[in-house]
Amino acid sequence: MNHNNSDFNYWDVNVKEFELLFKTHYVKLTFYANKFLNDIDVSKEIASESLTFLWEKRGTFSFTTSVTAYLYKMVQNKCMNYIKHQRIENEYVSYMLRNKLLDEIPEHDTNPYHEKELAEQIRKAIDTLPEKCKLVFEMSRFEYLKNKEIAERLNISQNTVERHITIAIEKLRRSLGYAISILILMFL
Template sequence: MNLIIEQIRRGNRKVYENFFNNNYESLVIYANGYLFDQQASEDTVQDVFIYVWENAARMNITTSLRAYMYTMVRNRCFNYLKSMKITDNYDFLDFNINLITEHVFDSTSTENKKIVHHQILKIVDSLPDKMQQIVKLKFLHNYRYKEIAEELNISVNTVKTQLKRAKIKITESVTSILILLDML
């Protein structure tokens, strides 16, 4: 029997706090490997710790508590990704600079198009590292979702999630840039 979980079952806050302090950061890093979202990773790990504190008496742990925590975090990450219900029925995620150019820049001058194109490249470079990798593999190297997932050792859902978030960030930034250009 795991001594730590036994102490937590007895309500020993000191043991729980020590376990939390010794494992929180590594669990967040682990979660972020699935979610690529620091805040969501922190929330997921905190939820797991709260669950352990509140349900220790009912938990049947056959491995170490640490291994159990990693499994719980992984499962919660998968549930989080599933809950996002990412679908791509209309190739919504397949955006690229040409598509943006066709729809957004019809009435924009050539000079302004160059400015926006340059800004899009800057925006992509400012994305979090993993998101940036995914965007570049998809749109610069024309990888498919499955190929990106295999290359980066992540799920296809994670690829779709990151591309969706990147699209939102890029679209918001491009919209702001176009508004500024219209003011000039």
């Protein structure tokens, strides 16, 4: 069973061959995903999921391209799907913040203690953001400035503003995961 480390000519893979495939590609795929996401933990997860998917479906594939090309395309697609999903979540959280829905509790579920506790958790989570990221996020969400306006005020690019907002919302989502879930259940 001779094949080079970068690719396979066939897909009759045993465990040792898959381990070689994993060791050869995992780090490279992680760095490739990180180019899109700028989040090493999510990048590792996507690289791992892609390799796991390939292993689980190994008997059903017939490759017209190389395994390496297939893996990179799969990682790229997963990254694009992740980014799309994040945008939807970001828009929802932004909508909630912009319309001050985080401060409101539906009448049938009013609990001032939980409302105050949740507001404190959100404020604490925002305070843990890196300084520039926090500043951009607050300008966007609390001052209602457009990305272009923020970029002009801070003398940074609009892409940098978007990246700061994405990072902020992702960090908030991670630290407030359960709280966001509760909010979604309360408002839907």
